[in-house]
Amino acid sequence: MRRLPFVQSEIGQVSSNLNTLKKNASESIPKKTIQWKKRPQQENTCQTNSPKEDTRGSMWSVFRGDALDAYSHWPTPSVIISDGAYGVGGFPGDPRTTNDLADWYEPHVESWSRHAQAASTLWFWNTELGWATVHPVLIRHGWEYVQTIVWDKGVAHIAGNVNSDTIRQFPVVTEVCVFYRRRLEFNTPSGAMSAKQWLRYEWQRTGLPLNRANAACGVANAATRKYLTQDWLWYLPPPEMMQRLVAYANEHGRPDGRPYYSLDGTVPATLSDWAQLRGTWSHSHGITNVWSVPPLNGGERYKGNGVRSAPRVHRPGRNAAVHLNQKPLEFMRRIISAATVPGDMVWEPFGGLCSALVAAVELGRDGYAAELVEHFADLAVERLKAVSEQHPLTSNA
Numbered sequence: 001m002r003r004l005p006f007v008q009s010e011i012g013q014v015s016s017n018l019n020t021l022k023k024n025a026s027e028s029i030p031k032k033t034i035q036w037k038k039r040p041q042q043e044n045t046c047q048t049n050s051p052k053e054d055t056r057g058s059m060w061s062v063f064r065g066d067a068l069d070a071y072s073h074w075p076t077p078s079v080i081i082s083d084g085a086y087g088v089g090g091f092p093g094d095p096r097t098t099n100d101l102a103d104w105y106e107p108h109v110e111s112w113s114r115h116a117q118a119a120s121t122l123w124f125w126n127t128e129l130g131w132a133t134v135h136p137v138l139i140r141h142g143w144e145y146v147q148t149i150v151w152d153k154g155v156a157h158i159a160g161n162v163n164s165d166t167i168r169q170f171p172v173v174t175e176v177c178v179f180y181r182r183r184l185e186f187n188t189p190s191g192a193m194s195a196k197q198w199l200r201y202e203w204q205r206t207g208l209p210l211n212r213a214n215a216a217c218g219v220a221n222a223a224t225r226k227y228l229t230q231d232w233l234w235y236l237p238p239p240e241m242m243q244r245l246v247a248y249a250n251e252h253g254r255p256d257g258r259p260y261y262s263l264d265g266t267v268p269a270t271l272s273d274w275a276q277l278r279g280t281w282s283h284s285h286g287i288t289n290v291w292s293v294p295p296l297n298g299g300e301r302y303k304g305n306g307v308r309s310a311p312r313v314h315r316p317g318r319n320a321a322v323h324l325n326q327k328p329l330e331f332m333r334r335i336i337s338a339a340t341v342p343g344d345m346v347w348e349p350f351g352g353l354c355s356a357l358v359a360a361v362e363l364g365r366d367g368y369a370a371e372l373v374e375h376f377a378d379l380a381v382e383r384l385k386a387v388s389e390q391h392p393l394t395s396n397a
């Protein structure tokens with residue numbers, strides 16, 4: 001007998017094929033579970049480094065090699081913070097143009113999608129053009145666009161003598177960080193549906209008028225307008241409101257159509273089921289999607305001591321930045337504080353100096369990173385050990 005529906009893969013596909021439900025009620029339902037596997041010894045296939053063990057603290061781990069060799073050994077991510085190739089020749093292996101960027105990212109995006117859970121979020125740093133080039137790859141692999149954050153580095157970032165003879169465009173002082181979540185899809189006898197479609201579809205199946213959703217949620221008219229609408233005013237109900245909708249639908253809906261709003265086809269979704277699909281968001285008042293912060297300088301900026309850091313630094317002096325792409329810790333703190341809770345797992349596939357992991361450790365989150373270049377990995381580990389010592393309450397490294 002064919003086993004249907006239900007939660008399929010990490011994007012939380014759901015079925016409510018009721019006839020099949022009745023037939024299969026006694027069968028167990030396959031669900032994606034988070035596996036905290038003990039990591040086997042890894043074979044490092046990276047050409048840049050000689051094979052090495054990961055370097056690990058109690059809350060973090062840095063893999064010295066290609067992230068593609070590491071993903072399958074990492075625990076399921078709550079957030080993935082990607083700061084990889086920009087197509088500007090910015091570090092060894094970064095293509096010199098954006099032409100090959102989609103191919104560069106494809107295997108990474110495929111892996112992230114396979115290892116993510118329904119509530120995982122992705123934060124994709126790049127130039128505007130780099131992101132635009134990779135966006136279709138992300139969509140194809142089940143990531144849903146949420147918003148673009150613009151890093152406005154300010155006029156101080158305009159280098160050299162910029163005038164209309166030298167450039168014929170406005171000077172670029174931005175990078176972007178684009179926020180994605182997993183696209184939720186629900187299988188129904190009428191085909192796959194988005195969460196927006198499914199909420200209305202299930203309510204209509206109950207035979208109740210749409211405006212009874214307001215009574216269900218204890219509001220004047222907001223539930224119909226926000227949760228059952230198909231226009232741009234729609235949003236995913238918070239778990240408490242979803243719980244009310246589910247309870248009402250199953251109590252007052254047509255008996256022969258039950259269960260309504262079921263993720264596994266046998267029982268109605270619970271508060272915690274819904275919370276797990278929806279993911280974490282901790283709001284900070286006053287932070288918008290424009291982050292106006294000058295490029296890193298001063299104490300936070302790692303200096304090179306004459307070590308070449310990237311193709312664009314030809315004669316690095318003692319004060320040259322060791323890594324041109326080092327991100328402000330404040331940005332990583334904002335992302336991690338908003339999208340995770342303590343104990344959650346942060347992935348930083350393209351570590352560099354591992355700014356995301358440093359912020360994760362500060363905030364009591366766990367983190368896994370990879371870095372191809374030995375020297376950067378060494379410095380990242382040095383940073384992580386230092387931050388672990390400064391935050392003994394959140395880390396025992």
Ligand SMILES: C[S@@+](CC[C@H](N)C(=O)[O-])C[C@H]1O[C@@H](n2cnc3c(N)ncnc32)[C@H](O)[C@@H]1O
Nearest residue numbers: 066067083325326327350352353354355371372
């Ligand atoms: C843009 S930088 C990241 C900088 C980082 N966000 C920081 O704040 O320090 C990208 C880094 O990814 C590394 N890298 C590129 N491809 C990689 C891969 N496949 N696996 C692991 N690291 C990679 C590069 O060596 C480079 O240091």
